[in-house]
Amino acid sequence: MTSTRPRYFIGIDNGSQSSKVTVFDDHGRAVSEGRAALRPYDTPRPGIVEHPDDDLWSTIGEASRAALTAFPGDPADIVGVGLCTIRFCRAVLKADGTLAQPVMSWMDERVSRPHAEPESAYVTTSSGYLTHRMTGAFRDTAANYAGRWPVNPRTWQWSDDDAELAEFGVTRSMLFDLVMPGEILGEVTEQAAAHTGIPEGVPVIATANDKAVEALGCGLRTPDTLLVSLGTYVAGMATGPRHVPDARDFWSNYASEPGRYLYESAGVRRGMWTVSWYRDLLGEEAARHARTAGLSVEDYLNAEAAKVPPGCDGLMTVLDWLAPVEAPFRKGTLLGFDGRQGRFHIYRSILEALALTVHETSTRMAAELGTEFREVIVSGGGSHSDLMMQIHADVYGLPVRRPEASSAAGLGAAICAAVGLGVYADTDEAVARMVRPGTVFVPNAAHHAMYQRLEGVHRNVRSHTDAIYRRSYEIFG
Numbered sequence: 025m026t027s028t029r030p031r032y033f034i035g036i037d038n039g040s041q042s043s044k045v046t047v048f049d050d051h052g053r054a055v056s057e058g059r060a061a062l063r064p065y066d067t068p069r070p071g072i073v074e075h076p077d078d079d080l081w082s083t084i085g086e087a088s089r090a091a092l093t094a095f096p097g098d099p100a101d102i103v104g105v106g107l108c109t110i111r112f113c114r115a116v117l118k119a120d121g122t123l124a125q126p127v128m129s130w131m132d133e134r135v136s137r138p139h140a141e142p143e144s145a146y147v148t149t150s151s152g153y154l155t156h157r158m159t160g161a162f163r164d165t166a167a168n169y170a171g172r173w174p175v176n177p178r179t180w181q182w183s184d185d186d187a188e189l190a191e192f193g194v195t196r197s198m199l200f201d202l203v204m205p206g207e208i209l210g211e212v213t214e215q216a217a218a219h220t221g222i223p224e225g226v227p228v229i230a231t232a233n234d235k236a237v238e239a240l241g242c243g244l245r246t247p248d249t250l251l252v253s254l255g256t257y258v259a260g261m262a263t264g265p266r267h268v269p270d271a272r273d274f275w276s277n278y279a280s281e282p283g284r285y286l287y288e289s290a291g292v293r294r295g296m297w298t299v300s301w302y303r304d305l306l307g308e309e310a311a312r313h314a315r316t317a318g319l320s321v322e323d324y325l326n327a328e329a330a331k332v333p334p335g336c337d338g339l340m341t342v343l344d345w346l347a348p349v350e351a352p353f354r355k356g357t358l359l360g361f362d363g364r365q366g367r368f369h370i371y372r373s374i375l376e377a378l379a380l381t382v383h384e385t386s387t388r389m390a391a392e393l394g395t396e397f398r399e400v401i402v403s404g405g406g407s408h409s410d411l412m413m414q415i416h417a418d419v420y421g422l423p424v425r426r427p428e429a430s431s432a433a434g435l436g437a438a439i440c441a442a443v444g445l446g447v448y449a450d451t452d453e454a455v456a457r458m459v460r461p462g463t464v465f466v467p468n469a470a471h472h473a474m475y476q477r478l479e480g481v482h483r484n485v486r487s488h489t490d491a492i493y494r495r496s497y498e499i500f501g
Contacts, residue, residue: 032102033441034091034222035241035434036084038109038154039234040130040256043083045091045220046434047102050447052458054429055097058090066126071133074126080109080150081157085219092221099223104445105212106437107154111233111277112171115153119145121162127153130257131293136172136349139193151233152200158220158228159210166202167232167278177267180204180278203230204282206444229441232280234433235261235288240280241436242401242427243459245452250390250397252382252416254406259291260386262393273388280440281451287393289385292378294346296406298356299374301345306367326411329372334418334471335478337364341377342485353497357489375412379419380475380482400424403432413463418471419479426462435459 030049037044039062046057060083066074092099112130116139117123124144128135139147146152152164166180174183174192182189182199189195203209209228217224231237235253244251244263251261264285267276277286292298303310303321314324342357358370390397400420406412407426417424429435439454448454 030097030101031447032095032097033438034088034102034105034226035431035437035441036088036105036107036109037234037237037431037433037437038080038084038150039433040110043080043087044431044434045084045087046431046438047091047095047097048435048438048458050442050458052429052435052438052460054431054435056091056094057431057434058087058092058094060084060086060090065129065131073129073132075113075129076126078123080127080154081219084154088220088222102223102226103447104441105158105222105226105228106231106237106439106441107151107158107209107228108231108234108237108433108437109150109154109168111149111168111235113150114139115148115150116141116144117146117148117153117156121146121153121156121160123153131346138172138191139198142193144198146198146200147194148200151231155200155209155228155230158212158216160213161210162200163203163209163230164200165205165209165230165232167205167230167236167280169202170233170277174199175202177269177276177278180282205230205232205280206282206440208444227441227445229437229444231437231440232278235259236278236280236286237436237440238403238433239263239286239436240439240451240455241429241432241434241459242403243455243461244401245455247393247395248398249401250386250399251401251403252379252386254296254378254402254404254412256295256297257291257293258295258378258382258404260289260382260389262287262386262389262395262397264393271392273385273392280436287389289382289389291385292343292381293348295343295378296404298343298345299371299378299406302371302374310367322409325368325371326409328368329375330411332369332372334376334415335474336360336369336373336376338362339365339369339373340478340482340485341370341373342482342489343374343377343381344486351490353493354486354490355493355496357485359485372411372415375406375409375415376419376475376478377482378406379412379416380479383419384479384483398422401427403427410465413465414468417465417467419475421467421472421476423464423466425464428460428462
């Protein structure tokens with residue numbers, strides 16, 4: 025292919041609720057895309073949360089075929105694939121690389137414990153498993169091994185201490201070879217080409233974990249910018265050059281560039297999931313009103329909730345629909361009803377709780393890092409809501425922008441591919457050429473002052489409800 029021909033990159037974003045595949049040009053513009061919803065998790069017993077059958081690979085195939093079918097260009101001009109998958113998952117494989125059991129979700133309690141299937145041939149992440157399906161290679165990105173793995177977080181390589189490997193329950197031969205983000209994992213095999221529609225032989229490039237790749241696709245480059253990721257898990261993130269092992273109010277994740285880190289605040293474990301849960305709870309009545317208005321259910325709820333005054337007339341939500349590991353007794357809380365509130369108050373209160381919670385935790389992170397955030401980027405599905413964006417601007421008292429790309433993680437994966445294949449000299453150049461900011465929302469001063477007062481109340485709710493939930497936990501679990 026000559027330099028005058030167009031160049032396209034495929035960004036694969038395998039998330040917690042769907043797999044998304046987008047074809048980007050070398051300026052970061054989405055040319056075509058496909059999406060396939062993941063099936064509901066299997067939970068055969070408490071603490072076990074699995075992706076059924078081969079759902080991750082099946083949905084990537086479905087989404088990829090849709091993206092390639094819609095692609096208007098010549099498939100021969102697709103020069104690379106960036107592969108990004110859910111973090112904190114664990115895949116146990118047979119000797120031929122097929123699944124020995126279903127992939128464990130990040131919510132599965134086993135992923136926080138040592139590997140306990142000694143008869144397995146390999147244990148890896150979701151990205152390692154899908155790399156093998158794509159390329160046939162037993163290789164994986166080093167930047168998806170945050171959590172319980174025998175990896176040195178400073179060198180990004182496996183521990184050379186046999187005792188540490190044994191403590192995790194593995195030998196070195198059971199672990200995939202690690203490569204850095206931007207390095208080639210392998211090439212699309214004939215079998216993978218038939219499954220995905222991606223041309224055989226296209227290089228597959230290592231990226232990182234889904235949050236780090238999303239941050240790259242949003243253009244998160246400087247320590248004075250905060251990224252709020254509105255996904256199933258919601259948290260605040262900043263970037264920096266060093267691993268901080270003993271931080272109190274954040275933890276160090278691997279970034280999408282070798283030697284760089286992503287600092288992540290405490291978050292909400294069922295963030296946008298709770299929004300979807302409430303939407304579905306409203307059921308057919310809300311859907312009927314949305315159809316009458318010519319809107320999606322989400323747009324209808326946002327439009328009605330925008331009519332609710334900030335602060336929801338005193339209604340507050342505490343988002344413990346999935347309790348943290350250190351406090352398993354906690355439950356989600358809605359409090360402050362006095363007859364003024366209705367269904368749209370509840371909806372807005374959930375959105376406000378997401379913003380208030382992450383503002384509190386990210387403020388503590390900034391203080392410990394010794395930085396001050398001057399801008400906020402909000403990404404993920406929730407960022408498509410103008411109401412959600414304005415709430416964040418009003419809570420933070422800062423300009424808040426959304427990324428232009430509909431799949432920031434997909435774009436981040438494409439950026440990794442572009443840098444890894446030498447299309448751009450480095451990540452800074454690639455981000456400058458491929459990432460474009462979307463709409464900016466400015467804060468309302470009066471609303472910001474009210475949210476500052478409300479946050480002081482909101483952060484203290486658990487100190488009063490914990491005792492109640494400890495007692496009810498003894499009854500209901």
